[in-house]
Amino acid sequence: DRLGIADLADRRPAALSGGQSQRVALARALVLEPALLLLDEPMAALDAGTRLDVRDLLAEELLRFGGAAVLVTHDPVDALALADRIHVLEDGRQVQEGSPAEVAAR
DSSP, X not given: OTTSOGGGTTSOGGGSOHHHHHHHHHHHHHHTOOSEEEEESTTTTSOXXXXXXXXXXXXXXXXXXXXXXXXXXXXXXXXXXHOSSEEEEETTEEEEEEOHHHHHHO
């Protein structure tokens, strides 16, 4: 069990922590083997420690994922850690695009 959630199968959603809920949601999305995975602020509601764990887990899973993934985030650390291409939007317009290294250098 790559996502560490096998022991959560019998638990009600309300009984899960934020990190557990995020891992369950990721597993549910990945099991369908979609061509496109949309991740909208996947770590926004997590505390700092859980965010680090989930970010590491998500990075591993995205490397294994065979499709395209779109990550929407306001956290530049998440974007730099998880993306291979970054598009920066301001007021609905793209103002920057490039690899994480290129975007970080600007």
